[in-house]
Amino acid sequence: MIGVDASPEMLAQARKRLPDVAFHEADLHRLPLPDNAVDTVVCALALTHVPDLAAVLAEFARVLRPGGSLVISDAHLLVSYLRPTLARRRGTDGRPSLLAEHHRPLSAYLAAALPLGFQVRQCEEPRRPRHSLDPDTAPDPLPAYVSWDLLHWCPEASAAALDDSPIAVVWHFQLDGIRKAEQPDQIN
Template structure:
C-alpha cells in the first residue's frame, strides 16, 4: 500500500532540488533560502495542506488493462518519453544492414513503420490487441502477431534485427526475454532496446488508476532497473555492447511566474506548476530513458559498430 500525497510529492521535489544542487555545486545561498521559503509556503497553502491523498495498491491492475486505455492516445504529440527515445533508436536503426527485423512489443507500430521504410522485412509482435489494431491500420501490408515476449512466434535464427522499445519495464525478469531475443536472432544480429530510466521512477509522480474491487486506487507494477541489470542479463547470452545512451530531459523549465493550476484530483505532472523553479532544478537535464544497442556474438563474421 502506498499513500500518494500531492503535498508530499511537492515537498519531495523541493528536497530533490536541494540535494541535486548540493551535489552539483549549484545551490548558492539564494537558491537554498528560496527552497526553504517555498517549502514553508507549500505547507501553509490550504489547497495543499488539506488535500487528501490516496492509498493505492500495486499489482491490482494489469498491463493489458492499462494499454487498453492508453492505445487511442499513445502516439499523441507531447509524450516526452517517446519524443526523447525515438530519435536515438532510429539513429541506431539507420546504421544497420537492411534485412529481416522483429519489432517486439511493437505497440502501435511506430518503430515497425520506420523499419519498413528502411526496407526491412519486418514482423510486429505485441500482447495488446488494442495496440495491434492501430498498428495493422497503420501498416496493412506488415504481419503482426499477438504474443508474449517470453514466447515469440518466430523460429530460431530467423531475424537480423530485434527492436524492443519502452516495454521491458513491464517484465519482472530480463534474462528470459533477452534469451528469447537471442534465440530468434541470427549470429551477428542486432538488438536495440529502449526502456524507462531508473531515475524516472524516483522523480515522476506515481499515477493511481481505476479503483480495485475494494475501492482502492491501483498502481501498475513496473520494474525499473540500474544499467548493470541489462548487462548482467545480456552478456552471458553472447550479446556485446555496441552503444548505450541515456536521453535526457531538455532544459524546458516552467516559467517562475506561471500561476498554479487548480489542484488535480490525484498526483500528476500538473503539480509541478506549484514549484516551477524547484521542478526545473530537480528534473531538467535528468535521464529519462536508456537505449542499448547490442550485437549477438558471431565469431565467424566481422562485427559492426555505431
C-alpha cells in the first residue's frame, strides 16, 4: 500500500494511524510511481479540489496496470446547491480560508475517464439518511452559518431539501486490458 497527499499535515496524521505504510508528499498530477506500477488506485474526496479532472485521471491511468481498478469518491454536485462552502483553517497563521472547489456533473467524470480507456464498472450515489422533523431531536442537517441559520427555524423545509439527497458519488472504473498506445492503428 502506498499513500500520497499534498498536505504534510495530512500525511503526519496518516503515518500515526498506519506506521507501516509508505507515504509520499506529492501532487495528484505527478504521482511518485513508475508507469504500470499498481493494480488499484483509490482517490477519496479529493477531486473536487482539482481544477483539471482529465489531467489527474490521465496520471491515474499512467500508474495503473492494464486491467487495474480506479475507485473514486467525491462530493456530489447536489451538495454544492444544498450547503455553503465553509471556511477551513490552512497554514500556520490559522486564518480561515476557502479551498477551491470544483463541483462537477457526473458526466464530467465520464468525459475525462472514457477517452483514457477506463470502463465504468459501478457508480453509486450514497444518500443522506432521512431525519426526524422534530427540531428538538433532529440532528443538525448542516453547520449553521449565515442564512443557513434559517434551517433551524423551518425544519420541514430543511428536511425536504436535504433528506435523502445524494451526498457523494462513488465510481469504480477499470482500465482497459490493452492500453491505447498498445492498440494497433485503425484505418478509418
